[in-house]
């Protein structure tokens with residue numbers, strides 16, 4: 129039996145009177161790609177942000193490599209976040225830094241690496257996402273797809289054990305989605321452990337080790353892509369999947 | 381005509397030069413200190429915990445709310461009552477820096493508020509601590525946004541540095557006042573003094589413009605007016 133690299137147990141979060149997460153649990157093994165799907169407002173982003181404590185969960189525990197994360201301890205928290213990369217829907221590149229500097233700054237300021245060494249690594253990561261020739265450009269000079277690829281390079285440069293991706297392509301024009309998907313696919317093939325929220329079910333079903341259907345703060349159903357998309361047990365899952373298949377085209 | 385010219389050469393020119401020099405000595409440290417105070421107070425007003433925030437806000441309320449002359453009088457004439465004696469020069473720099481800092485903090489605060497939340501989320505997700513995030517990610521962007529406002533404040537500072545003569549720090553305006561009351565040539569003397577300030581503010585404007593230019597980054601352009 130393998131032990132999960134990331135264990136998420138019973139995460140709950142409420143905003144005011146609204147329970148946004150109602151006890152979500154999830155075990156992630158090394159190399160897994162878990163896909164979160166579900167209607168808007170289901171709590172996918174909140175769950176992902178709780179996993180690296182950008183949002184502090186009201187309840188729940190998280191283990192990385194069998195070590196429980198005590199997020200109240202700042203040192204633990206900062207160390208943990210270095211190991212959990214996050215990709216945002218709207219990229220969130222640092223606007224005052226070039227692509228190269230964006231990738232380098234975490235290594236220099238957080239990991240304490242030397243500038244030269246970090247710079248070399250940054251170039252490698254940018255090369256990996258196909259952006260070496262754009263490394264001197266500022267975010268304002270890059271396309272959406274390029275920005276997202278820089279943000280992936282920035283996360284990878286920290287040597288994360290797990291990557292969280294929150295709808296990484298939903299702010300992109302259709303013709304730019306492919307280039308970002310290619311990078312994510314490549315990551316998956318190289319054994320990166322990922323949890324990704326997305327509506328791109330074609331892409332999801334071709335890569336996912338498991339699909340999790342979320343609604344109303346709960347993970348309602350989980351299973352292989354085939355099970356969720358073709359033989360879902362829950363009526364809500366079926367309904368959502370047929371709707372989304374219509375919207376986002378054929379599954380591939 | 382020649383008599384007037386002689387007077388200028390013998391009396392006005394050396395006196396104004398001396399005053400000009402004192403003014404510069406007042407302005408330069410006050411501008412730097414004021415900016416440093418402004419950045420610090422601005423950051424504390426946004427990122428400090430409750431008591432720190434309250435303290436920073438009180439600081440601004442006081443130093444922006446009391447006329448600068450009154451502040452200078454307090455530093456120079458008031459402090460000796462509790463046994464602290466400041467030279468006119470030190471009292472002036474102190475007064476200017478604190479007042480200027482209060483104004484700068486407003487521009488910095490506004491700029492800090494304009495930074496998108498995503499910048500902070502991204503920094504935190506990489507493992508940045510709050511302090512590191514503010515220093516490496518937030519401030520470099522905020523300062524660029526605040527620069528036009530802060531530049532404006534520095535121009536003001538150049539002009540209100542003339543208040544130092546009220547507490548016997550004889551800078552440009554003070555020298556002018558002495559000259560004029562000796563010779564009764566108020567118009568001539570103060571025209572020349574006005575020209576001196578105009579030179580200083582013009583040079584400052586050019587320098588600040590160059591700085592903006594150097595710090596300019598795609599995506600951070602300011603609309604030129």
Ligand SMILES: Nc1ncnc2c1ncn2[C@@H]1O[C@H](COP(=O)(O)OP(=O)(O)OP(=O)(O)O)[C@@H](O)[C@H]1O
Nearest residue numbers: 143144148166167168169170171172173174175295
């Ligand atoms: N900071 C907040 N304050 C109050 N309510 C919030 C906050 N953030 C999220 N919510 C609420 O929590 C619920 C879940 O939001 P979340 O963004 O996690 O959904 P999502 O599944 O990611 O949706 P989408 O597909 O639209 O991205 C929503 O009802 C939202 O309004």
Ligand SMILES: [Mg+2]
Nearest residue numbers: 172173174294
């Ligand atoms: Mg979301």
